[in-house]
Amino acid sequence: MSKLVHVVKIEMADASDLGAMQVIGEASCRFKNLAVFTEINIQELVGVTIEDSYENNYKIYTTTATFQTCDKKPLSSRQIVFRLTSIDGKRYMIGTGSRPFPIIKEKNSFPEKPGDSILKTVTITWKATVPMLRIVE
16 A cells, blocks of 8 residues: 655755765665755645656656745746655755756736736656656655
């Protein structure tokens, strides 16, 4: 039986701050020194999907996280990594301190009707040889 994972918190940090991150195993990582993460104010939960495919005989994972926020300020930095926290306290990483970095796509709505949502939708896509990494404490 599978266990549900609901992501309730997402934080970001500069990829250059992750010098002490070590990938262990196929889907986990460990930090020697923890980077400074900034929490993103989200509405409801973060949706995450992980898909795999083969490209040039290498298995490539595409991790996609989507969330909504009321913060209208664009995420301007291009080398950002994300730490996600599930409802049971487990933590996960999207991105490492080196390339490829996650790609951030924002849909910032300014509605024409009063009943439409004003929330910004953010989609994070990370294509790498490893999936979203579980942080081993």
